Amino acid sequence: MLGVDDVATRLGSVGFRCRECGACCRRVAEDSNLVLVSPAEVRAIMAVTGMAWDKVAEPYPDFISADNGGEYTLAWCLRRTADACIFLRDGRCSIYARRPWICRTYPFMLVDDDLAVSECPGLGAPLTPLDARDAAADLCRRQAAEAVEEAGIRAVFHEATVPPGKRAVIDSEGVKVLDD
Incomplete structure (x- = not known):
């Protein structure tokens, strides 16, 4: 894995300044604004918005068939409208302080x-150099958080059972059966 200093050097050579245009939050192609979120990120957003889980997140759209006629996916995404992330309001992120790692980096x-x-x-x-180092530190923290989530999913997956004929999300917290 790359260290913060290595990442900061690479970021500095690329250069970046957010223009606050919101283009990354809008759908410009199929699933172009698909933002993967961990259960912890969903819960943090729920805490600041008061919204229910199913109002914040939707299952990752690609499902895998289980042997018993059920289907599962292994991730959650921020809920979207036909045009943009639901948290993009008046060209701004309404959950900016609690935005997920993907958005932050x-x-x-x-x-x-x-x-x-x-x-x-x-x-x-x-x-x-200071901004590059801050961004690099965020990227390294994101990579570590994603590794923890992936390990959690692997651990749950080995014991997971999707009910026959149902759809579910298997995440680091367990199997979450979706309403029909």
Whole structure:
């Protein structure tokens, strides 16, 4: 895994400044604004909004068939309208202080020992060494949080049973059967 200093160096060479355009929150192509969230992130958003789980999150849209006629997916996403994330209001994020890791670190992501960069109008802008280090620290924390969530899903998955004919999300907290 890359360390904070290595990531900061790479971020500095790419450059970035958020233009607050909200393009990353809008659907520009099929699932372009699909934001994966952990159960902990859903609960944090619920705490600040007072919204129920199913109003904050939706199952990841790709389901896998179980042997018993049921189906499951392994992730949650922020709920969306046809056009944008439900938390994009008047061009701004209404949960900015509790936004998920994906949103906090966009347009960057650490994939093993590589920095992945998504398209964004803010790329190429000068980034101070302090800002690069802060962003790098966030990316490393995100990578660690995702590794913990993935390990939790693996542990639950081995014991998971999807009820026959039902749809469910298997996450680090267990099997959550979806309402029909």
